[in-house]
Amino acid sequence: MTDTQTPRPKRQDAQRNRETILAAAVATFSQAGLDASLEAIARQAGVGIGTLYRHFPTRETLAIAAYQHEVEQLCEKAAELQRTLSPDQALREWMGRFVGYVAAKRGMAPILRTVLSPEDEYFTDLRAQIHGALDSLLRHAIQVEVIRPDANVPDVMQAMSGVWLVSAEREWRDQAERLLDLLMDGLRYGATNQTTNRRTL
Amino acid sequence: MTDTQTPRPKRQDAQRNRETILAAAVATFSQAGLDASLEAIARQAGVGIGTLYRHFPTRETLAIAAYQHEVEQLCEKAAELQRTLSPDQALREWMGRFVGYVAAKRGMAPILRTVLSPEDEYFTDLRAQIHGALDSLLRHAIQVEVIRPDANVPDVMQAMSGVWLVSAEREWRDQAERLLDLLMDGLRYGATNQTTNRRTL
DNA sequence: CAGATTAGCGGAGGAGCCTCCGTTTTACAA
DNA sequence: TTGTAAAACGGAGGCTCCTCCGCTAATCTG
The missing domain is CATH 1.10.10.60 (Homeodomain-like)
Structure with a gap:
C-alpha cells in the first residue's frame, strides 16, 4: 500500500x-x-x-503539461502575497496576476476553462492546487471581515474566467482591471470592515 | 438620398x-x-x-440570422421590465433572462461572444440594439442611485458573458444566479440608496 | 538466447472547416 | 428573341482534428 x-x-x-x-x-x-x-x-x-x-489525449492535456510549472508557480505566489500584503490586497493582486498570466498566453483562456471544469477527471490535481491557493486567500480576507463571509472559491474562480475572456481583445488591460475591481466590490459588499482601493468612482 | x-x-x-x-x-x-x-x-x-x-461567411452570421428575432425580443423585454419593476429589479431580471436564454441554446455562448466583440464590423446593428437595452436599464438604476454611477455597458456586458460561460455545466442555474447577485452587489457598492435582494448571506 | 507477450507506434481514413475558381444562371439591353 | 456581363453556384482541394487498428519492438520468461 x-x-x-x-x-x-x-x-x-x-x-x-x-x-x-x-x-x-x-x-x-x-x-x-x-x-x-x-x-x-x-x-x-x-x-x-x-x-x-x-x-x-486532448489539446488541453498537452498544453497544461507544457505550462504546468508556471501555473504551479502562480499558485505558490499566493502564499508569498499573503505574507507581504493585507488580505484583500493579496486577493486582488493574485487575481490580477492570474488574469495577466492567462492573457499573456494567447489561447490559454479556453484551455484553462476546460481544466477548471469539475466535469473533467483528468485535471483533479492541478485544480486542487489552484483551488487551494484561492481558498487560502479568501479565508484570510473573510477572517478579518473585509469581504463577505459567503464568498466561495468556485464562484470567484468563475468570475475570474469571465474576466480573462476579455483578454483576447486589444486594450484589454483597463477593462480587466475594472472588472476585477467590480468583483472585489461585489465581494466586499456587506462585509463588516469596508475598505476600498477602487480607482474609479 | x-x-x-x-x-x-x-x-x-x-x-x-x-x-x-x-x-x-x-x-x-x-x-x-x-x-x-x-x-x-x-x-x-x-x-x-x-x-x-x-x-x-461565418458560423456566427448564420447562427445569429437564425435567432435574430429571439434576440430582438429579449431586447424589447427590457422596456417592459422597466415599466413593471423597480430599476434594480428590472436590471437584475433582464440579466437573468439573458443568461437563461443563452444557456438554453447549447453553443450560443461562444457565438454571442464573437457578436459582442467590438472588433467585428458585421454585427454593429445587433450590438447596438443590445447595448441600447442594457444602457437604458443601467441609466434608470443610476438615476435613482441604487447602483454606482460609474457602471457602464461594456463592463456589465463582459461580466454577463462571464456568467453564461458557466451555463455549459450541469447544475449551472444556482451558480449563475449567485454570480449575477454578486455582480449586482458589485454594482450597488458605493451607491447612495443601498437596497438589496440577495438571497445568500 | 529464443519465444511469447504486450505496450507502444504511426499513419490511413473519415469528417469538418474554409477558400478559390471554373461553370452556370439570371437580368437586362439591344 | 438573342447576346452578354455580372452575380451566384458548387464542389474540389488543402488543412486540421481525432480514431482505429495492423505492425513493431521492448521487456519478460523459461
Missing part, C-alpha cells in the same frame, strides 16, 4: 517520446500560440500523430 | 437559397446544437457548401 512506485515503469521509448513531444510542444506553442496545429507538433517531434494523442 | 431601396435587389435564386439555408439552419441547430456541421446544413438545404459560405 505504501509503494505508489511499481505500477510498471513506462517503456523507455515511450518515456523518450513523451519528452520529445513536450519539448516540441513548448517550442511550437510559444511561437505559434496554443492553437497551433497538433500535427505540426507531432511532425516536429518526429513521431506519428497517433503517438502524440496517446500521450496527450 | 431618401431611397435606401435600390442598391440592386438580389437575384431571385440568391434570395431563395438564402431562405432555404436559413430554414435548414434553424432545423439543424435546434436539433443538434449550434456547433452542428455547416456542411450538413448545406447538404440539407440542397446547396453547395460554397453557397452557404457566400451567404453567411
Whole structure:
C-alpha cells in the first residue's frame, strides 16, 4: 500500500517520446500560440500523430503539461502575497496576476476553462492546487471581515474566467482591471470592515 | 438620398437559397446544437457548401440570422421590465433572462461572444440594439442611485458573458444566479440608496 | 538466447472547416 | 428573341482534428 512506485515503469521509448513531444510542444506553442496545429507538433517531434494523442489525449492535456510549472508557480505566489500584503490586497493582486498570466498566453483562456471544469477527471490535481491557493486567500480576507463571509472559491474562480475572456481583445488591460475591481466590490459588499482601493468612482 | 431601396435587389435564386439555408439552419441547430456541421446544413438545404459560405461567411452570421428575432425580443423585454419593476429589479431580471436564454441554446455562448466583440464590423446593428437595452436599464438604476454611477455597458456586458460561460455545466442555474447577485452587489457598492435582494448571506 | 507477450507506434481514413475558381444562371439591353 | 456581363453556384482541394487498428519492438520468461 505504501509503494505508489511499481505500477510498471513506462517503456523507455515511450518515456523518450513523451519528452520529445513536450519539448516540441513548448517550442511550437510559444511561437505559434496554443492553437497551433497538433500535427505540426507531432511532425516536429518526429513521431506519428497517433503517438502524440496517446500521450496527450486532448489539446488541453498537452498544453497544461507544457505550462504546468508556471501555473504551479502562480499558485505558490499566493502564499508569498499573503505574507507581504493585507488580505484583500493579496486577493486582488493574485487575481490580477492570474488574469495577466492567462492573457499573456494567447489561447490559454479556453484551455484553462476546460481544466477548471469539475466535469473533467483528468485535471483533479492541478485544480486542487489552484483551488487551494484561492481558498487560502479568501479565508484570510473573510477572517478579518473585509469581504463577505459567503464568498466561495468556485464562484470567484468563475468570475475570474469571465474576466480573462476579455483578454483576447486589444486594450484589454483597463477593462480587466475594472472588472476585477467590480468583483472585489461585489465581494466586499456587506462585509463588516469596508475598505476600498477602487480607482474609479 | 431618401431611397435606401435600390442598391440592386438580389437575384431571385440568391434570395431563395438564402431562405432555404436559413430554414435548414434553424432545423439543424435546434436539433443538434449550434456547433452542428455547416456542411450538413448545406447538404440539407440542397446547396453547395460554397453557397452557404457566400451567404453567411461565418458560423456566427448564420447562427445569429437564425435567432435574430429571439434576440430582438429579449431586447424589447427590457422596456417592459422597466415599466413593471423597480430599476434594480428590472436590471437584475433582464440579466437573468439573458443568461437563461443563452444557456438554453447549447453553443450560443461562444457565438454571442464573437457578436459582442467590438472588433467585428458585421454585427454593429445587433450590438447596438443590445447595448441600447442594457444602457437604458443601467441609466434608470443610476438615476435613482441604487447602483454606482460609474457602471457602464461594456463592463456589465463582459461580466454577463462571464456568467453564461458557466451555463455549459450541469447544475449551472444556482451558480449563475449567485454570480449575477454578486455582480449586482458589485454594482450597488458605493451607491447612495443601498437596497438589496440577495438571497445568500 | 529464443519465444511469447504486450505496450507502444504511426499513419490511413473519415469528417469538418474554409477558400478559390471554373461553370452556370439570371437580368437586362439591344 | 438573342447576346452578354455580372452575380451566384458548387464542389474540389488543402488543412486540421481525432480514431482505429495492423505492425513493431521492448521487456519478460523459461
